Amino acid sequence: xxxxxxxxxxxxDIPIDLLKKNDVEVLPLLINFGExxxxxxVEINLRTMLKRIEEENALPTxxxxxxxxxxxxxxxxxxxxxxxxxxxxxxDMSGTYNSACIAKDMFDTEDIIVIDSENVTSxxxxxxxxxxxxxxxxxSIKEIxxxxxxxxxxIKSALSxxxxxxxxxxxxxxxxxxxxxxxxxxxxxxxVKQGKMSVMDKVRxxxxxxxxxxxxxxxxxxxxxxxxxxxxxxxxxxYEPLKEYLNENDIEYIDAEVGCTVGIHSGPKACGLFFIxxx
Numbered sequence: 416x417x418x419x420x421x422x423x424x425x426x427x428d429i430p431i432d433l434l435k436k437n438d439v440e441v442l443p444l445l446i447n448f449g450e451x452x453x454x455x456x457v458e459i460n461l462r463t464m465l466k467r468i469e470e471e472n473a474l475p476t477x478x479x480x481x482x483x484x485x486x487x488x489x490x491x492x493x494x495x496x497x498x499x500x501x502x503x504x505x506x507d508m509s510g511t512y513n514s515a516c517i518a519k520d521m522f523d524t525e526d527i528i529v530i531d532s533e534n535v536t537s538x539x540x541x542x543x544x545x546x547x548x549x550x551x552x553x554x555s556i557k558e559i560x561x562x563x564x565x566x567x568x569x570i571k572s573a574l575s576x577x578x579x580x581x582x583x584x585x586x587x588x589x590x591x592x593x594x595x596x597x598x599x600x601x602x603x604x605x606x607v608k609q610g611k612m613s614v615m616d617k618v619r620x621x622x623x624x625x626x627x628x629x630x631x632x633x634x635x636x637x638x639x640x641x642x643x644x645x646x647x648x649x650x651x652x653x654y655e656p657l658k659e660y661l662n663e664n665d666i667e668y669i670d671a672e673v674g675c676t677v678g679i680h681s682g683p684k685a686c687g688l689f690f691i692x693x694x
Contacts, residue, residue: 416553420497421546422488424480425455426504426676427671428646429540437547442488444511444676445478452478455675457614464675465683477676479511484516486577493611498526499554502542502563504535505610513655527590530567533610534597536677537689538570540669544642545691569638569694573615573631574646575624575653593646604628604687606611621652628653629660641691648673650686657688 425443426433433524434441443454447466448471453459456648463549468474476550480665485501492499501519506512515529532539549559604615618624637643645661647654662670673681 417555418497419550419556419559420492421543421550422492422499422501423539423543423672424503426477426509426511427540427543428677429543429644430671431456433669434543439543439547439648440488440492442479442480442484444509445691446675446679447476448473450530459675461673461675462677464678465649468679475680477509477678479509480514481519482514482521485515488522489518489522493526494522499528500546500556501529502532502546503529504539505533505607506531507533507610508535509668510655513561521640526556528556528561529540530560531610532570532571533567534570534607535605536673537646537669538572539669540606540644540671541570541639541642541691544565544669566641566691568691570607570689571635571637571692572689573628574605574651574685575621576605576681576685577602577650580671583644587669592669604631604678622656625653625656628657628687632690633692635692638693642690643668644671645671645686646671646689647686648672648678648681649663649683652684653686657686666690 420440422440427440427441443457446453446455446459448467451547461612489499499514503512503515512531515522519527519529534543542563546559546563601617601619603617604624604627605612606615616627642668673685
């Protein structure tokens, strides 16, 4: 059986204890407040970042993982006899995937596979969790790659945001969509689709948003045996009803909080589900 190391980045938004337990290497993106830079989840946490955003009324920027950081990571694990599968957020949202590809090309080896998850936050997390499960089954990195590429198009999400300002300011959503949400005072439900954030629907109030998230979850018919992630950032109005729904229906799920990189763009008061549909 191959000795396989799974590498990902800090937009993965899966509980860090779960990642550590399964021997996943997480490379942090950078959070930049002006000239000051911090490693996401290492040198700055979500609460500290949100407090600073509020106090300074300034939205920090993010910076991708550099090719050199990937190179050093890959070099270390190759020297330890690992084969590497490196899974990252959508190339449409960050240059991190391209950095990983550049680093891979520095090695004359087929023992590194880099995959664009076409997703972000817990959507990427689901890809990582599936890779862990496939590794546990004794699959090779080539076999894992094949299975992940089959599953990636079927990773679905339904997310509610109280404010779209940060998504627009950060270039992750069109200004038109942001204006609709602000002017009409409605909640927009978003999904990650083909590597980008897109609007699914618009509703009024948390109760309707919750119902629509559940309707989407049920309509798409999740694939049993695959992880469901309840993702949230300071949003009890939707988080609690979704948690109750999952518990009442005996649906196992992972409770995850948004990390710093994603939190910059989502802002507070966001919540939703990630899962794999039947295919």
